Amino acid sequence: MKKIPVIIDVDTGIDDAIALLLAMSAEELDIKGITTVAGNQTIEKTTRNTLDVVEYFGRSDIPVARGYSKPLVREQIIAAYAHGESGLGTAVLPKAKKQAEALDAVSFIRKVLEESEEKITLVPTGPLTNIAILLLSYPHLKEKIEKIVLMGGGAYTGNSNAVAEFNILADPEAANVVFASGVNIVMCGLDVTLKAIITPDDIEKLLALNNKAGDFAAEAFKFYLEMYRKALNVSGCAVHDAVTIVYLTHPELIKTKPGTATVDIDGKYTYAGTVVDFTPWRDRSKDNALVGVDIDRDAFAQLVIDACKKY
């Protein structure tokens, strides 16, 4: 089977960690590297968490490169309310010996793209700072990018506010650069990711695996569940970032819709909103995104459990 070459750009993060668990055990993917960015937590913490996850789950072979610590223009925000002070909720991992690459994230991605004969898929699950600076600095490399499968935005809802999703709100100008770049985008936004739910029953199944991945995921989800209970009064948590990986490994589980997606950087009330034009009578030749709209929830949860089983 031909593996899909990917670079995953993360702000680990509870759901980033689960996305990495899925990706690192997926036969379908050839992970060329993982790059980090500030988002859910500061760059120090997201990089620390990424190194810890990669080493603890036996994939020290994958290079990890540290990216930017601040958004392009706006003041920094982080999501400690959703991911805790460490970024991984109450889950604690042994401190990895593995170090980040000497190259920064953008230099690392540049090198991989330049040296690759095949096109590579970028999978950002955090703010788009690294990807925007890559596209601004080395526009010729767009040709080497197969597509960008990202977690961010929402055609019909926000989470940080009524219209803005956290990853986009954390660096709207970067998102604007990426969405306007001409590179094809798969937008795994809140429209689909809020349907990618892990329930307390699933967590019981993870614990029953009685292995380190199941225990880690269950512990991380506990913090997440509590946050969702408080914020939305629901019993279940959305594993947003993992949807990007499932889109690549099991596209049949996700329903997408083509649209023209832009990121507002001017609005008084809709700043950082992703505006997706689906209207059929408009010029469809400008469509730049496939927007995730639905997912097979049960199959998704089973994939998470099966992935943990492999460790």
Place this chain on the structure above:
Amino acid sequence: MLKRPVIIDTDPGVDDTIAIMLANAHPELDIKAITPVTGNVPYKYTSENALRLVKYLEMDCPVTNGAVNPLFIKCEDAGSVHGKGGLGGYELPPSDKTFEGYAWDIIKEEAIKADGELEIITLGPLTNIAITLLRYPEIKPLIKRIVCMGGSQYDGNVTPKAEFNFWVDPDAVDIVFRSGVPIVMCGLDSTEHAYLTIDELKALQGRDTKVKELFDHIMSFMIGRREAATEDDKLQTIYDAITIAYVLDPSIGKTEKHSVLVETKGINKGWTIIDRRNRAGNPLNVEVLTWADRDKFKAMLEEMLEYYKN
């Protein structure tokens, strides 16, 4: 002689061309690279003009690749002001040089090499410099200063409040002005003190120099535009050249340090808001040129023509 390492970031452009001629006539400026950017005319012209100009002036420095578009907004140019192709219709002979690397990568290298002494002179929109500061934030302390032609103290040109270079990419200006790197702003209505009359432009023509054809053509282009202009618009300012003149001889102008913000949105995008009261106590981030000495500037143009004399 102690040479000053500089980068010239430019969108040639008729006044850019005179500016680069002036800079090149002063060997104390060690021009490390010319970094073209979109602006006066579309990037394919500004970049090609830069490449050809470097050859024409027999300059020994690389011309890099630069930003084709502003950071976040659509590109708009000032074509009619600079004539066909950006040089008033003049076509420079092709160059055998090719573009080398990207502006931000070369600026970074030169900033490190110069160890705190590198000056960046910008004659166009600040897109390349903003990308440099985003890509390599660690070099900020190594940039001695950024001297830019752009903005205005009071009135704009492309809109009532905005000057063209800053209006093209206000987000880039915002990034540069908030970067903490020392800035000198040579704006519109301050450089305009160093205007030239139609007769003065004419008097500069016809000199027997190595650059006669190009220089005289640009003078004719400017004279033509001034002659066609309304009675209250007969004076010509060679904005970018005054910026270079200030770099060469700060006594040509007067400056004041102020807290300066740039509007990035709405009908006033590109307006450089000079907060003279500064009640908020914000950092005085920009040294604003408030006046320029037209006699000194004219003398520098004379000296320049002398330098290129056959």
